[in-house]
Amino acid sequence: MASLGIILLSAGCGGAGSPSASVSGSGRSGGSAIGIQGGVGISNSVKSPSEMNVGDLMGIEFQGADEMNIDFEGADPDAEYILIVGSANAGGFGTAMQVTNDINSLLPNLAYDEENVDQGNLLFKSASLNSNDVTENFHNQLREAELDVAEEDFSFSKASMTSKGVSKSVALGEVDTFQVLSSISSVSSFVDVDSRLECLGERIAVYVDTRVSDDVLSAQDIEKLCAMYDRAAGIEDEILGASPDVDGDGVVHAHITYAVNSLGAHAGGIVTGYFWAGHRDREVVHLVAPDPNGSYGPAVSKEMALNNFLPAVFPHELQHLKNYYQRVGVQGVSPDEAWKNEGLSHLFEDVVGWNMENYSRYDLALSSPSSTKVVAGSSPNLLERGASYLFLRFLYEQSENPNEFLRNMVRSELSGVEAVQEAFDGPDDFNQFSEFFGRWTVAVAMTNRGVTADSRYTYKARTLNAETQTWQGVCLICEPDDGRGTVLEGVYMSEYDGFNATNIKASAAKYYQVSEAPSEITLKGTHDGGNFGVLIRTK
Secondary structure: OOOOOOOOOOOOOOOOOOOOOOOOOOOOOOOOOOOOOOOEOOOOEOOOHHHOOOOOEEEEEOOOOOEEEEEOOOOOOOOOEEEEEEEOOOOOOOEEEEEEOOHHHOOOOOOOOHHHEOOOOHHHHHHHHHHHHHHHHHHHHHHHHHHHHOOOOOOOOHHHHHOOOOOOOOOOOOEEEEEEEOOOOOOOOEEEEEEEEEEEOOOEEEEEEOOOOOOOOOHHHHHHHHHHHHHHHHHHHHHHOOOOOOOOOOOEEEEEOHHHHHHHHOOOOOOOEEOOOOOOOOOEEEEOOOEOOOOOOOOEOHHHHHHHHHHHHHHHHHHHHHHHHHHHHHHOOOOOOHHHHHHHHHHHHHHOOOOOOHHHHHHHHHHOHHHOOOOOOOOOOHHHHHHHHHHHHHHHHHOOOHHHHHHHHHHOOOOHHHHHHHHHOOOOOOOOHHHHHHHHHHHHHHOOOOOEOOOOOOOOOOEEOOOOOOEEOOOOEEOOOOOOOOOEEOOOOEEOOOEEEEEEOEOEEEEEEEOOOOOEEEEEOOOOOOEEEEEEEOO
């Protein structure tokens, strides 16, 4: 297994030697929208607990071994710690990890069992999980179907991908007919929808279903959405390049229609929007319409549509559009892996300044870290999308040129983990997935706990976007002000009690609070399980 890059970073001189006030555990932040900041300036990487001060880390490098020991001889008896264990495998099997005070209690032949993975605190989040999985499942089917569509001849040249060359004019008030998917289980069933061009921006055209009345979506509402979408498209164009222009009108169509609401009705949930590569006649993102009475599907209040769903879903789906055409049309390679594609779309919600929908999603991921893969299979669930967003957001912040990192990930001829590694192009001790993943797990444990301010091991503090007046970035222990009442309480941790055996999925981790350190802790994982561990002193 590759080195995790956690203990190999030079800590610098001074500043990290003395403990400072810290917050351990996973308590709330007292209502702060940003979360607790501060702590030691630099977190040192050390080789034993006896060397650790508050904020310091000790990487546990298995290096192919299945069993490792942590010796607490000489350590501060009043110290408290967070212990992270897991599997840094990007795919395949995870690990069955045993953590014990007594080496004689180890089970000799414990095999990894993915059907019995530790679910953490997920049970208490199940209602939210079930209500949101409809959109995620639908999107997973579209991404899988794009693999077949990509094999057909789309005749997209590099020139059409990088320059507009407008050859068709459109006029406000014109009614056009759109084909919208009519089933969440089939990409060959469509319904025709007549929609009117209500706003024409520099980069986008907003069409609204003729069935949507002014009292549900006013001209002022549409004008606001139009400006919002034009701005988002400008940001994504600058980072990822222009969208293709197959219909020659020079714009991407944002289509607000009750047909999307009806998609959700078929599955008992809400579909907020979608991009489908099978729509060959134009570049279009189909979007949910406000429906307070639930006439076309589950009720969607005007407030939730205008403040949460519609601002976030357009930049999300626009990334899918650009990602697909850049890879398939320009590079001539297969569509991107779903975990990375979805993680990027959630990240672009954040980058353009409409991050409200990500907090409740990654709250689920934090509630069950052992069962939540960063690198999921072909169909990432709601938790895995939250984890992939958090992972890519961390690398975005760690990158020397964040926008170039995003651009290179989409334009790479590689896919998935390999594309991420190539795009990040980090130093020798921080350029492999296992190194990214190991340090990211530390950031998940340390952010907003007041233990360290070292930017290598924490997320940056959130900032308020001046134009959208919404928060950008990540907080893990805070009230994110997302319009849903979400309260983030940090990653779920188990209190270490002397022995634990748990199954942990690949690219996932388990977190322990160690309030009273024993004389020794032994870790034993599955052979080839990508085993790793990190000990952090918090008090």
